[in-house]
Amino acid sequence: MLNARISGIAAYTPDDILDNEMLSKMVDTNDEWITTRVGIKRRHILREEGKGSSYLGIQAVNQLLEQTGTKPEDVELIICATSNPDYRFPATASVIAYQTGLTGAYAYDIQAACAGFIVALQDAAAYIRSGLRKKVVVVAAEKMSSMVNYEDRATCTLFGDGAAAVLVEPTEEEGMGVRDGIFHTDGQGLEHLVMLGGGSVLPATEQTVREGKHFLFQDGRNVYKNAVTDMYTATLDLMERNSLTVDAIDWFIPHQANLRIIEAVGSRLGIDPAKVLVNIEEYGNTSAASIPICLNQYKDRLKKGDKLVLTAMYLIWDM
Secondary structure (H helix, E strand, O other): OOEEEEEEEEEEOOOOEEEHHHHHOOOOOOHHHHHHHHOOOEEEOOOOOOOOHHHHHHHHHHHHHHHHOOOHHHOOEEEEEOOOOOOOOOOHHHHHHHHHOOOOOEEEEEOOHHHHHHHHHHHHHHHHHHOOOOOEEEEEEEEHHHHOOOOOHHHHOOEOEEEEEEEEEEEOOOOOOOOOOOOEOOOOOHHHEEOOOOOOOOOOOHHHHHOOOOOOEEOHHHHHHHHHHHHHHHHHHHHHHOOOOHHHOOEEEEOOOOHHHHHHHHHHHOOOHHHEOOOHHHHOEOHHHHHHHHHHHOHHHOOOOOOEEEEOEOOOOEO
16 A cells, blocks of 8 residues: 655754853843753754745755755655744745755645644645655744744743754555554634734734734643643554554654653653653754654664654644
């Protein structure tokens, strides 16, 4: 049976670092406070003026093409997962496609925040399984610093910038490739995690800018509670549906939002901490890009036939 597999992965993060000591000079915080609460030491920040999420994605896609020996003209589709598009329109995927030579590919964006990569991967797998496409690039590109208020210590400590890209191709090899996914959204939690300004409800005005409506707002306590519960239950449902025991999972790759969330989910599942891939200390929360950046960092540990479980949450959106 035709299935879809990830045949290559690459990632890019900017060279500029924003560490906890630097943040302590910007807001009322310190290294101990940040580390004990979220487990983050450093974040990579794209500081160059005039460069947005597409710049990050372009670097990742170019590396992917080079590492896999893929000709740009052979790529038929590029899907970009981002909450920080360069513009309201056109799609950031179209900017990335043009700048990387993927001019024969169709390109579009999806916006599913932290779950963006696994949602886009599911889309790519469906195109491959249907036979509509043979080479699909999924890129997650997030300039999170563009939506962060660096006077709000509750959020500015969390987020970093980065991108990662994967090549998705067909396979007929038994047991290989993207096997299953559980997705759910019920729309709860809007008031707990939102950017109020800039959309059609609150278009940009002097007042919305003055009131800080164009920065990310997060109610950390509510997000934490829902993230732990929903990432746990979605993973458990996925395991039960596929007759997977905890011991059968080779690697568990959660969205890198908060070390305490990751540890709480892993503990509830009863999974060996050595199987949980974590890099939040170095990169912070890069939203849709966090899972593929983590995968790329640890790709030398992964081997053919390993069973990987990916999980993320956006409001009440799980996989």
